[in-house]
Amino acid sequence: MDCFRHYCHVKYHNELTDISCLYIYSELEMTIHKSIALIGAPADTGGRQNGCLMGPDALRTAGISDILCNMGYQVDDLGNYSATPTAEIRHPNSSVHHLADYAALISMLGAFCRDSLATDQLPIFMGGDHSIAAGFLPSLAQKAAEDGREQFVLWLDAHTDFQTLESTDTGNLHGTPVAYIIGDPAFEGILPSPICPIKPENICMMGIRSVDPAESARIRKTKIEVHDMRAIDEFGVALPLKAFLNRVRAVGGRLHVSLDVDFLDPEIAPAVGTTVPGGANFREAHLIMELLHESDLVTSLDISELNPFLDERGRTANLIVDLVASLFGRQVLDRHTRSL
Numbered sequence: 001m002d003c004f005r006h007y008c009h010v011k012y013h014n015e016l017t018d019i020s021c022l023y024i025y026s027e028l029e030m031t032i033h034k035s036i037a038l039i040g041a042p043a044d045t046g047g048r049q050n051g052c053l054m055g056p057d058a059l060r061t062a063g064i065s066d067i068l069c070n071m072g073y074q075v076d077d078l079g080n081y082s083a084t085p086t087a088e089i090r091h092p093n094s095s096v097h098h099l100a101d102y103a104a105l106i107s108m109l110g111a112f113c114r115d116s117l118a119t120d121q122l123p124i125f126m127g128g129d130h131s132i133a134a135g136f137l138p139s140l141a142q143k144a145a146e147d148g149r150e151q152f153v154l155w156l157d158a159h160t161d162f163q164t165l166e167s168t169d170t171g172n173l174h175g176t177p178v179a180y181i182i183g184d185p186a187f188e189g190i191l192p193s194p195i196c197p198i199k200p201e202n203i204c205m206m207g208i209r210s211v212d213p214a215e216s217a218r219i220r221k222t223k224i225e226v227h228d229m230r231a232i233d234e235f236g237v238a239l240p241l242k243a244f245l246n247r248v249r250a251v252g253g254r255l256h257v258s259l260d261v262d263f264l265d266p267e268i269a270p271a272v273g274t275t276v277p278g279g280a281n282f283r284e285a286h287l288i289m290e291l292l293h294e295s296d297l298v299t300s301l302d303i304s305e306l307n308p309f310l311d312e313r314g315r316t317a318n319l320i321v322d323l324v325a326s327l328f329g330r331q332v333l334d335r336h337t338r339s340l
């Protein structure tokens with residue numbers, strides 16, 4: 001790949017004001033690897049705690065564009081996309097809330113992926129709570145299928161997010177996207193059907209440590225690969241991740257990485273409404289990202305559940321941006337001590 005002097009170009013398009021472009025000039029000699037699209041999805045109706053709608057802007061403030069740009073990527077920030085429900089949707093489970101918002105979000109992000117996502121760009125969806133995954137993943141799977149490829153998903157999360165509209169006690173829809181994307185019939189007739197369901201055997205979960213007994217029983221009946229924290233304690237992250245990546249590589253699959261902030265231990269990542277102790281530590285998280293980069297298999301990413309309202313002087317947002325840098329190729333020796 002050619003190295004050349006280039007103008008590192010970050011476009012920021014605000015859909016409301018249709019103004020503002022930021023150009024950053026870099027004199028570094030860099031290698032252009034790929035073009036990346038940042039898509040803000042400031043949704044926070046999937047839980048009861050407000051604040052995830054600020055997630056995309058916290059990641060921007062933490063410098064997600066600049067850090068990728070300085071590593072040699074072309075970054076296009078496509079701005080924020082949100083959905084407005086048109087009509088109320090009810091479900092017999094009275095605890096379920098914001099169902100119409102979920103349906104609108106799924107439709108909007110699905111249409112965005114189908115119609116607006118350039119094929120040569122790697123999308124990073126910046127949530128927003130984890131319900132956003134129900135919107136773009138079926139469309140990403142459809143695009144993969146059109147290329148004759150299978151869609152795989154690495155789900156990094158404290159929870160399996162395998163609730164259905166019937167099973168959820170809390171009614172929080174950010175706990176349902178995995179059940180939705182595999183085409184669980186419990187959503188039929190209420191939400192738009194996933195345009196291309198993800199095969200359960202193509203989903204690998206890591207970091208799991210908070211699962212309802214009923215949810216656990218249902219997920220065991222699927223072929224979803226689940227590595228809970230107990231398994232990570234015993235075997236580490238590298239072995240199971242490499243085995244999964246080998247499966248993706250063997251069939252030439254496309255790989256989406258879904259990073260829920262609660263995957264990380266709350267000691268290092270407090271900015272999340274659903275903290276569960278005993279999560280992935282700093283090095284485990286970075287090692288996962290480094291291995292993903294080395295695999296050269298990742299085709300899309302989302303960052304979900306970042307709630308800047310709960311953060312401590314931006315340290316969770318900064319950590320997430322550091323992890324994204326590792327995923328895109330920054331190595332331990334490239335890291336500079338921050339003096340902010």
Ligand SMILES: [Mn+2]
Nearest residue numbers: 130157161260
């Ligand atoms: Mn989640």
